[in-house]
Amino acid sequence: MTNKDNKSITETEFMNELYRYKKGSVSRRHFMQVTGLSTAMAVVAGSAPAMFAGSAFAAEDLGNRLNFATWPNYMDENNIAAFTEATGVHVNVSVFGSNEEMLAKLQAGGTGWDVFVPTNYTISTYADLGLIQEIDLSRIPNFSKEHNDPVFTEQGIYNGKVYTVPKDWGTTGYVINTAHTRSDMTSWKEFWDSAMNEYSSRAIVHDYQLTAIGNALKYFGYSFNSVDPAELADAEKLMIEVKPHLFAVTSDYQPGMRSGDAWLSMCWTGDAVQLQRDIPTMAYVLGKEGGEIWSDFYAIPTGAPNLAAAYAFLNFMQDPEVNAREGIAHGYPLIDSRAIDLLPEDLKNNPILYPAAELLSALEFGAAVSLTNPDRAELMARFKAA
Amino acid sequence: MDTSVKTKAERRRKWTTAMLLAPATLWYAVLLLLPLVTIVIFSFGERGPAGGYIPAFTFDNYLNLPTRSKAFFNTMTLAPLGTLACLLIAYPLAYYLAIVANKKYKTLLLVLVIVPFWTSLLVRTYAWIFILGGQGLPKLLAFIGFEGVRMINTPGAVLIGIIYIYLPLMVFPIYVSLEKLDTRLLEASSDLGASPLRTFFQVTLPLSIPGLATGSMMVFILLMGEFIIPQMLGGGKVYFIGNALVDVFLQSRNWPFGAAFAVSLVLIMLVTITVYMRYMSKLAGGRDDVSVM
Amino acid sequence: MTDDIKNGAETADIEFRGVSRHFGDVIAVNNVDISIPRGGFVSFLGPSGCGKTTFLRMIAGFEQPDSGDVLLRGESVVGVPAFKRPVNMVFQHYALFPHLNVADNIGYGIKQVNRKISKKELATRVGETLEMVRLPGFQERNIWEMSGGQQQRVALARALINRPNVLLLDEPLAALDRKLRRDMQIELQNLQREVGITFVLVTHDQEEALSMSDTVCLMKEGRIVQTGSPQDLYKEPLSPYVADFVGKSNFFKGISEGAGAVKLTCGRIVEGRAPLTVELPPKSSAAVVCVRPEMIHIAAEGNKGASEHAMYFTGNIVNRIFLGENTEYVVRIDELGDVLVMSSRLSEASTGTFEPNQSVTIGWDKDATLIFADT
Numbered sequence A: 001m002t003n004k005d006n007k008s009i010t011e012t013e014f015m016n017e018l019y020r021y022k023k024g025s026v027s028r029r030h031f032m033q034v035t036g037l038s039t040a041m042a043v044v045a046g047s048a049p050a051m052f053a054g055s056a057f058a059a060e061d062l063g064n065r066l067n068f069a070t071w072p073n074y075m076d077e078n079n080i081a082a083f084t085e086a087t088g089v090h091v092n093v094s095v096f097g098s099n100e101e102m103l104a105k106l107q108a109g110g111t112g113w114d115v116f117v118p119t120n121y122t123i124s125t126y127a128d129l130g131l132i133q134e135i136d137l138s139r140i141p142n143f144s145k146e147h148n149d150p151v152f153t154e155q156g157i158y159n160g161k162v163y164t165v166p167k168d169w170g171t172t173g174y175v176i177n178t179a180h181t182r183s184d185m186t187s188w189k190e191f192w193d194s195a196m197n198e199y200s201s202r203a204i205v206h207d208y209q210l211t212a213i214g215n216a217l218k219y220f221g222y223s224f225n226s227v228d229p230a231e232l233a234d235a236e237k238l239m240i241e242v243k244p245h246l247f248a249v250t251s252d253y254q255p256g257m258r259s260g261d262a263w264l265s266m267c268w269t270g271d272a273v274q275l276q277r278d279i280p281t282m283a284y285v286l287g288k289e290g291g292e293i294w295s296d297f298y299a300i301p302t303g304a305p306n307l308a309a310a311y312a313f314l315n316f317m318q319d320p321e322v323n324a325r326e327g328i329a330h331g332y333p334l335i336d337s338r339a340i341d342l343l344p345e346d347l348k349n350n351p352i353l354y355p356a357a358e359l360l361s362a363l364e365f366g367a368a369v370s371l372t373n374p375d376r377a378e379l380m381a382r383f384k385a386a
Numbered sequence B: 001m002d003t004s005v006k007t008k009a010e011r012r013r014k015w016t017t018a019m020l021l022a023p024a025t026l027w028y029a030v031l032l033l034l035p036l037v038t039i040v041i042f043s044f045g046e047r048g049p050a051g052g053y054i055p056a057f058t059f060d061n062y063l064n065l066p067t068r069s070k071a072f073f074n075t076m077t078l079a080p081l082g083t084l085a086c087l088l089i090a091y092p093l094a095y096y097l098a099i100v101a102n103k104k105y106k107t108l109l110l111v112l113v114i115v116p117f118w119t120s121l122l123v124r125t126y127a128w129i130f131i132l133g134g135q136g137l138p139k140l141l142a143f144i145g146f147e148g149v150r151m152i153n154t155p156g157a158v159l160i161g162i163i164y165i166y167l168p169l170m171v172f173p174i175y176v177s178l179e180k181l182d183t184r185l186l187e188a189s190s191d192l193g194a195s196p197l198r199t200f201f202q203v204t205l206p207l208s209i210p211g212l213a214t215g216s217m218m219v220f221i222l223l224m225g226e227f228i229i230p231q232m233l234g235g236g237k238v239y240f241i242g243n244a245l246v247d248v249f250l251q252s253r254n255w256p257f258g259a260a261f262a263v264s265l266v267l268i269m270l271v272t273i274t275v276y277m278r279y280m281s282k283l284a285g286g287r288d289d290v291s292v293m
Numbered sequence C: 001m002t003d004d005i006k007n008g009a010e011t012a013d014i015e016f017r018g019v020s021r022h023f024g025d026v027i028a029v030n031n032v033d034i035s036i037p038r039g040g041f042v043s044f045l046g047p048s049g050c051g052k053t054t055f056l057r058m059i060a061g062f063e064q065p066d067s068g069d070v071l072l073r074g075e076s077v078v079g080v081p082a083f084k085r086p087v088n089m090v091f092q093h094y095a096l097f098p099h100l101n102v103a104d105n106i107g108y109g110i111k112q113v114n115r116k117i118s119k120k121e122l123a124t125r126v127g128e129t130l131e132m133v134r135l136p137g138f139q140e141r142n143i144w145e146m147s148g149g150q151q152q153r154v155a156l157a158r159a160l161i162n163r164p165n166v167l168l169l170d171e172p173l174a175a176l177d178r179k180l181r182r183d184m185q186i187e188l189q190n191l192q193r194e195v196g197i198t199f200v201l202v203t204h205d206q207e208e209a210l211s212m213s214d215t216v217c218l219m220k221e222g223r224i225v226q227t228g229s230p231q232d233l234y235k236e237p238l239s240p241y242v243a244d245f246v247g248k249s250n251f252f253k254g255i256s257e258g259a260g261a262v263k264l265t266c267g268r269i270v271e272g273r274a275p276l277t278v279e280l281p282p283k284s285s286a287a288v289v290c291v292r293p294e295m296i297h298i299a300a301e302g303n304k305g306a307s308e309h310a311m312y313f314t315g316n317i318v319n320r321i322f323l324g325e326n327t328e329y330v331v332r333i334d335e336l337g338d339v340l341v342m343s344s345r346l347s348e349a350s351t352g353t354f355e356p357n358q359s360v361t362i363g364w365d366k367d368a369t370l371i372f373a374d375t
């Protein structure tokens, strides 16, 4: 972000800053300084022509456009720019908040997406519904099977068919601000109990059924992926009981944590890295009962309009140097060991990214049934409406 | 002879009218009726195994609505309350702009009212997250001795957001109707012995009812479907019908249940609006020259 | 000095003492002194922008004077708001309340003064007032269903129902067509006699002012330049401005010879008189001679009649305007320029009519000639 000389920024830059800010990877001051709410108008006015301009160097076989659906603050802008530079393909990025939302969009049809970023537990559902296509790995020479940990890559293979290429992985624990909380918290039981007692009105629960319910199930020692009605009923009882004590139910928990209003929150790896980098009293806890481990992938929806460009993009992203830059930008652990080798030492040795083995072993991958199970969906909706 | 000529001309006129209205009718049919019919049909269906819709005929979706009574309650209290708050703040503002303000500064002041619209709603609401968050107003209040005030993620914060976002929508219609108001009518009232207060209630207010009704209607209708403000400033704790709809459609992907929600929302709005318009046109003196909307 | 319209012993209804009102650089009303007695019909006449409305609005209470004092029935009302003054106004475009029907418009005033009035009494009063303005049975009508003349009557009824001391009318007939205007003029006069209160009417239409009022005050640039009966203003104008505004006049410039004679620019000497209360201009000073067109006799050249008068000239008719009861001729006289002459049907019975380009002789008497100082 080159904004030191106070030039007005483009709309993409602005939106990108906003998302980075939302996810908290930049400080509030940085956000205000970079975007300058006063220059916001200039942004909107100035970016209009850029929004419609196509690339002048459109490569003939790739087309000049790629529609990419991903998560907020989940990529390095410079990589995207480099891809456009190299291929003439303009990348149109749209950002989503949950796998459920992506699935709903694909089910409704007409997304026009070429590449999107699903999480492990959704792959089988997408494949069963015929919403994603098999990947022809021969068109992605940069992908190296032996350098990618099969623990993760296998999550993207369904019925023996490869539907994805790996992106990164992470865990779901909770972040505590030890300036206000005990620093010896280790379990989900402590999270939920303290949320309705000593840290009442200070805790945040994800607005996301998989983790909110999964981590409530963990309170009782049940599986993160349970769909057993009795177990879900226990989880619901706990969640409804805690609800009035919560500071918020949101997946956008960084602002609350940063402002000091909230002291503990369910949290993903990357957010914990970012929070701790700015506020050293922040600590990341993986519940000793277990919890979620996950991996994200690149996948191509059925009927992607720019298939050639999609493959070119996947191949580009598998380049170790590109991938390493991605890892530095989003702060999540990578899967490709060639890229991991290129990361700076502090990232490689960060226990938030690479927790102790015994903590990891307790974690579960999300299951497909957790995504589609109507009881879980209903439970979450009831919890939110409570 | 004569009459046949007349009917021919008349028929031609009717034909022309029909032709001129055809695009609008088609537009409405496609954009309004079609989705509405789809949603009504969906609302009697069942959720598919991975979400979506399976044809069926069941009232379960409607019977399930009471489980979301909190969303209905929140919306049905905060939407009218927000509308009322907007009205109470917008009216004096519009009155000032239309009647009191110096003509020289009027345009400038009007522009100032719209300026917030130049920035994205998301950015503006985000600003409020910080103003109402722990490092914002509460910190200021703590500084002057009011410790521990919690603002963000409360119904009050949602109300503040609603007022902030929707105020201009209320100001403008009222401003327009007050601007049109002939000031000699106010003088006539004063001349006939009415104090300024009585003049306001007997002349100004009834004559500005069209603007007031339009503004309230717009704000109310939009508020009934609002979800971004409660989501961002209510922190998932102040839940509107709009949030329920988003969740049911995008998270649970229970389309039939979502459709039942949407149908009930439309029905609630139809009833409220009808009652409201009846009442307003009565207030406006039953004039048929003044459309309330 | 106060312009006393009538020398009554009783207190005047309205009194202005040295009243001025400015709008920025514009002086709308400039140091006006006037006293209007009870029960008359007074018109304020003047061209548009001379301050008539401002004057009226100061009586009503919509404007406050910058300096001077306004009194109603002997009491200063400076600072008293309109709704506390015992006067009512008929507005220029009526300003009827569009959201109220006829009965509610008319009853509006009573309800403000007497909030506890019974429905029955209110209906009776409204009914009576409607009859007074000859609109019986119109109670339930909507305002926009009424014609201009009917709206005018509703406005009158609305202003009269509170039985004010003074009724103010701001160009009340301006929006009506000519025939209706005539009828309303008569009606307004009758109404004034019937209710017996003071009517103060403001108009730029001299015919309206002359025909309706007992007293006319002629205004110019915020000042009252002459007050008097319509006849006085017509026959004895105090200045060429009055003579010009009230009725039509021919003006000829010259130098005063003293003793009621003026030597015109063309060299001819005309004789005349000063208006009753005005001094003749001193000898050798600039003077203006004024002759009303209807006082000028016209005859075919060589024909006796016109040349029998003290002053006579010959010239050609350049224009003829047929007005029905009268005919106007523009006669081009070498010595005087274009002269307006009015000839009645009656006189045409003896002189016959004249054609454009016809040579004619015009003449007038010394009595018909008014002499003013040329300022």
Ligand SMILES: Nc1ncnc2c1ncn2[C@@H]1O[C@H](COP(=O)(O)OP(=O)(O)O)[C@@H](O)[C@H]1O
Binding pocket: C023, C026, C027, C028, C046, C047, C048, C049, C050, C051, C052, C053, C054, C055
């Ligand atoms: N409210 C006002 N603001 C500024 N100027 C005014 C205002 N009212 C009247 N004037 C000015 O005062 C003068 C007299 O106006 P007015 O009393 O309306 O005259 P009239 O009724 O004889 O046409 C005019 O020059 C008019 O422009």
Ligand SMILES: [Mg+2]
Binding pocket: C052, C053
């Ligand atoms: Mg006027």
